[in-house]
Amino acid sequence: xxxxxxxxxxxxxxxxxxxxxxxxxxxxxxxxxxxxxxxxxxxxxxxxxxxxxxxxxxxxxxxxxxxxxxxxxxxxxxxxxxxxxxxxxxxxxxxxxxxxxxxxxxxxxxxxxxxxxxxxxxxxxxxxxxxxxxxxxxxxxxxxxxxxxxxxxxxxxxxxxxxxxxxxxxxxxxxxxxxxxxxxxxxxxxxxxxxxxxxxxxxxxxxxxxxxxxxxxxxxxxx
Numbered sequence: 001x002x003x004x005x006x007x008x009x010x011x012x013x014x015x016x017x018x019x020x021x022x023x024x025x026x027x028x029x030x031x032x033x034x035x036x037x038x039x040x041x042x043x044x045x046x047x048x049x050x051x052x053x054x055x056x057x058x059x060x061x062x063x064x065x066x067x068x069x070x071x072x073x074x075x076x077x078x079x080x081x082x083x084x085x086x087x088x089x090x091x092x093x094x095x096x097x098x099x100x101x102x103x104x105x106x107x108x109x110x111x112x113x114x115x116x117x118x119x120x121x122x123x124x125x126x127x128x129x130x131x132x133x134x135x136x137x138x139x140x141x142x143x144x145x146x147x148x149x150x151x152x153x154x155x156x157x158x159x160x161x162x163x164x165x166x167x168x169x170x171x172x173x174x175x176x177x178x179x180x181x182x183x184x185x186x187x188x189x190x191x192x193x194x195x196x197x198x199x200x201x202x203x204x205x206x207x208x209x210x211x212x213x214x215x216x217x218x219x220x221x222x223x
Contacts, residue, residue: 003186005187055083128162130163
Protein backbone atom coordinates (compact mmCIF):
# COMPACT_ATOMS: atom_id res chain seq x y z
CA UNK A 1 0.00 0.00 0.00
CA UNK A 2 1.33 3.41 -0.96
CA UNK A 3 1.42 6.28 1.52
CA UNK A 4 0.53 9.86 0.64
CA UNK A 5 0.82 12.86 2.95
CA UNK A 6 -2.39 14.81 3.48
CA UNK A 7 -0.98 18.26 4.09
CA UNK A 8 -0.17 21.67 2.66
CA UNK A 9 2.55 22.39 5.22
CA UNK A 10 5.91 22.67 3.47
CA UNK A 11 8.03 21.66 6.47
CA UNK A 12 5.91 18.56 7.09
CA UNK A 13 6.06 17.63 3.42
CA UNK A 14 9.81 18.26 3.17
CA UNK A 15 10.49 16.03 6.18
CA UNK A 16 8.20 13.20 5.08
CA UNK A 17 9.65 13.32 1.56
CA UNK A 18 13.19 13.13 2.97
CA UNK A 19 12.33 9.79 4.59
CA UNK A 20 11.55 8.24 1.22
CA UNK A 21 8.25 6.72 2.39
CA UNK A 22 5.64 8.84 0.60
CA UNK A 23 4.80 8.74 -3.07
CA UNK A 24 2.31 11.57 -3.26
CA UNK A 25 0.45 14.38 -1.53
CA UNK A 26 -3.22 15.28 -1.26
CA UNK A 27 -4.45 18.78 -0.55
CA UNK A 28 -7.79 20.51 -0.19
CA UNK A 29 -8.99 24.09 0.36
CA UNK A 30 -9.20 23.55 4.13
CA UNK A 31 -5.58 22.39 4.38
CA UNK A 32 -4.38 25.32 2.27
CA UNK A 33 -6.41 27.85 4.28
CA UNK A 34 -5.06 26.36 7.51
CA UNK A 35 -1.55 27.32 6.41
CA UNK A 36 -2.48 30.87 5.41
CA UNK A 37 -5.85 32.28 4.23
CA UNK A 38 -3.87 34.48 1.81
CA UNK A 39 -1.69 31.66 0.52
CA UNK A 40 -0.55 31.70 -3.11
CA UNK A 41 -2.10 28.36 -4.08
CA UNK A 42 -0.20 27.97 -7.35
CA UNK A 43 3.15 28.66 -5.71
CA UNK A 44 2.45 26.26 -2.85
CA UNK A 45 1.25 23.44 -5.12
CA UNK A 46 4.28 23.71 -7.38
CA UNK A 47 6.61 23.82 -4.37
CA UNK A 48 5.00 20.67 -2.97
CA UNK A 49 5.41 18.87 -6.26
CA UNK A 50 9.05 19.88 -6.49
CA UNK A 51 9.64 18.21 -3.11
CA UNK A 52 7.73 14.97 -3.65
CA UNK A 53 6.88 14.48 -7.32
CA UNK A 54 4.44 11.66 -7.97
CA UNK A 55 0.77 12.11 -7.20
CA UNK A 56 -0.59 15.52 -6.21
CA UNK A 57 -4.33 16.09 -5.96
CA UNK A 58 -5.56 19.65 -6.50
CA UNK A 59 -9.20 20.26 -5.59
CA UNK A 60 -11.75 22.30 -7.50
CA UNK A 61 -14.25 24.46 -5.61
CA UNK A 62 -17.07 24.75 -8.14
CA UNK A 63 -20.25 22.75 -7.57
CA UNK A 64 -21.39 22.57 -11.19
CA UNK A 65 -19.77 20.45 -13.88
CA UNK A 66 -18.98 23.34 -16.24
CA UNK A 67 -17.28 25.26 -13.43
CA UNK A 68 -15.27 22.20 -12.40
CA UNK A 69 -14.14 21.66 -15.98
CA UNK A 70 -13.09 25.29 -16.33
CA UNK A 71 -11.13 25.06 -13.08
CA UNK A 72 -9.52 21.78 -14.16
CA UNK A 73 -8.48 23.32 -17.46
CA UNK A 74 -6.94 26.30 -15.67
CA UNK A 75 -5.09 24.10 -13.14
CA UNK A 76 -3.68 21.90 -15.88
CA UNK A 77 -2.31 24.94 -17.72
CA UNK A 78 0.04 25.80 -14.85
CA UNK A 79 0.40 22.29 -13.42
CA UNK A 80 0.00 19.64 -16.15
CA UNK A 81 0.82 16.77 -13.74
CA UNK A 82 -2.11 17.55 -11.44
CA UNK A 83 -4.71 14.99 -10.45
CA UNK A 84 -7.99 16.90 -10.34
CA UNK A 85 -9.84 16.36 -7.07
CA UNK A 86 -13.62 16.47 -7.47
CA UNK A 87 -16.42 16.07 -4.90
CA UNK A 88 -18.74 13.06 -4.97
CA UNK A 89 -21.86 14.83 -6.22
CA UNK A 90 -23.82 14.25 -9.46
CA UNK A 91 -22.28 17.30 -11.13
CA UNK A 92 -18.89 16.03 -10.03
CA UNK A 93 -19.47 12.68 -11.71
CA UNK A 94 -20.41 14.49 -14.90
CA UNK A 95 -17.11 16.40 -14.77
CA UNK A 96 -15.14 13.22 -13.98
CA UNK A 97 -16.63 11.49 -17.01
CA UNK A 98 -15.60 14.31 -19.33
CA UNK A 99 -12.12 14.55 -17.83
CA UNK A 100 -11.72 10.79 -18.15
CA UNK A 101 -12.50 11.10 -21.86
CA UNK A 102 -9.58 13.55 -22.04
CA UNK A 103 -7.26 11.15 -20.14
CA UNK A 104 -7.07 13.53 -17.18
CA UNK A 105 -6.56 11.80 -13.83
CA UNK A 106 -9.22 12.48 -11.20
CA UNK A 107 -9.60 11.84 -7.49
CA UNK A 108 -13.23 11.68 -6.35
CA UNK A 109 -13.36 12.89 -2.77
CA UNK A 110 -15.89 12.79 0.09
CA UNK A 111 -16.98 9.20 -0.54
CA UNK A 112 -18.81 7.60 2.38
CA UNK A 113 -20.40 4.43 1.01
CA UNK A 114 -19.57 1.70 -1.53
CA UNK A 115 -22.21 2.75 -4.06
CA UNK A 116 -20.69 6.23 -4.23
CA UNK A 117 -17.32 4.58 -4.89
CA UNK A 118 -18.86 2.38 -7.58
CA UNK A 119 -20.45 5.39 -9.28
CA UNK A 120 -17.14 7.27 -9.21
CA UNK A 121 -15.36 4.30 -10.77
CA UNK A 122 -18.00 4.02 -13.49
CA UNK A 123 -17.62 7.71 -14.27
CA UNK A 124 -13.91 7.11 -14.87
CA UNK A 125 -12.28 8.18 -11.61
CA UNK A 126 -8.62 7.31 -11.23
CA UNK A 127 -8.90 7.35 -7.43
CA UNK A 128 -11.87 6.92 -5.08
CA UNK A 129 -11.27 8.53 -1.67
CA UNK A 130 -13.19 6.95 1.21
CA UNK A 131 -13.24 9.12 4.35
CA UNK A 132 -12.83 6.55 7.11
CA UNK A 133 -12.21 8.95 10.00
CA UNK A 134 -15.25 11.09 9.34
CA UNK A 135 -17.39 7.95 9.19
CA UNK A 136 -15.95 6.81 12.53
CA UNK A 137 -16.83 10.24 13.95
CA UNK A 138 -20.51 9.50 13.30
CA UNK A 139 -20.38 6.14 15.06
CA UNK A 140 -20.10 4.14 11.82
CA UNK A 141 -17.22 1.81 10.89
CA UNK A 142 -15.26 3.64 8.22
CA UNK A 143 -12.94 0.72 7.60
CA UNK A 144 -15.91 -1.52 6.81
CA UNK A 145 -16.57 0.69 3.78
CA UNK A 146 -12.98 0.13 2.60
CA UNK A 147 -13.45 -3.61 3.01
CA UNK A 148 -16.76 -3.52 1.10
CA UNK A 149 -15.24 -1.47 -1.71
CA UNK A 150 -12.27 -3.85 -1.95
CA UNK A 151 -14.60 -6.85 -2.13
CA UNK A 152 -16.68 -5.24 -4.89
CA UNK A 153 -13.54 -4.28 -6.82
CA UNK A 154 -12.13 -7.81 -6.61
CA UNK A 155 -15.41 -9.42 -7.69
CA UNK A 156 -16.10 -6.97 -10.50
CA UNK A 157 -12.54 -6.35 -11.64
CA UNK A 158 -12.78 -2.57 -11.28
CA UNK A 159 -9.84 -0.30 -11.91
CA UNK A 160 -10.10 2.87 -9.79
CA UNK A 161 -7.49 2.96 -7.02
CA UNK A 162 -8.97 2.77 -3.51
CA UNK A 163 -7.67 5.60 -1.35
CA UNK A 164 -8.25 5.59 2.41
CA UNK A 165 -8.61 9.22 3.49
CA UNK A 166 -9.45 11.04 6.72
CA UNK A 167 -6.86 8.99 8.59
CA UNK A 168 -6.98 9.79 12.31
CA UNK A 169 -4.34 7.56 13.92
CA UNK A 170 -1.76 4.84 13.16
CA UNK A 171 -4.32 2.03 13.56
CA UNK A 172 -6.19 3.50 10.59
CA UNK A 173 -3.04 3.06 8.49
CA UNK A 174 -2.68 -0.56 9.59
CA UNK A 175 -6.35 -1.36 9.03
CA UNK A 176 -6.32 0.34 5.61
CA UNK A 177 -3.52 -1.96 4.48
CA UNK A 178 -5.29 -5.04 5.87
CA UNK A 179 -8.58 -4.00 4.25
CA UNK A 180 -6.95 -3.79 0.83
CA UNK A 181 -6.70 -0.05 0.22
CA UNK A 182 -4.26 0.80 -2.56
CA UNK A 183 -3.26 4.05 -0.84
CA UNK A 184 -3.65 5.73 2.54
CA UNK A 185 -3.30 9.50 2.65
CA UNK A 186 -2.20 10.49 6.14
CA UNK A 187 -1.77 13.71 8.08
CA UNK A 188 1.77 14.26 9.29
CA UNK A 189 1.16 13.48 12.98
CA UNK A 190 -0.32 9.96 12.66
CA UNK A 191 2.21 9.11 9.96
CA UNK A 192 5.10 10.02 12.26
CA UNK A 193 3.45 8.26 15.20
CA UNK A 194 3.22 5.08 13.15
CA UNK A 195 7.00 5.04 12.65
CA UNK A 196 7.88 4.96 16.34
CA UNK A 197 7.69 2.38 19.12
CA UNK A 198 8.97 2.51 22.72
CA UNK A 199 10.76 -0.82 22.26
CA UNK A 200 12.56 0.55 19.20
CA UNK A 201 13.80 3.49 21.30
CA UNK A 202 14.73 1.20 24.20
CA UNK A 203 16.54 -1.24 21.92
CA UNK A 204 18.51 1.49 20.17
CA UNK A 205 19.50 3.01 23.51
CA UNK A 206 20.76 -0.39 24.70
CA UNK A 207 22.72 -0.97 21.49
CA UNK A 208 24.42 2.44 21.80
CA UNK A 209 25.16 1.94 25.49
CA UNK A 210 26.68 -1.48 24.89
CA UNK A 211 28.76 -0.14 22.01
CA UNK A 212 30.07 2.66 24.21
CA UNK A 213 31.02 0.14 26.91
CA UNK A 214 32.88 -1.92 24.32
CA UNK A 215 34.76 1.11 23.05
CA UNK A 216 35.64 2.13 26.61
CA UNK A 217 37.10 -1.36 27.24
CA UNK A 218 39.13 -1.18 24.02
CA UNK A 219 40.43 2.23 25.04
CA UNK A 220 41.53 0.85 28.43
CA UNK A 221 43.45 -1.98 26.77
CA UNK A 222 45.28 0.49 24.54
CA UNK A 223 46.21 2.84 27.38
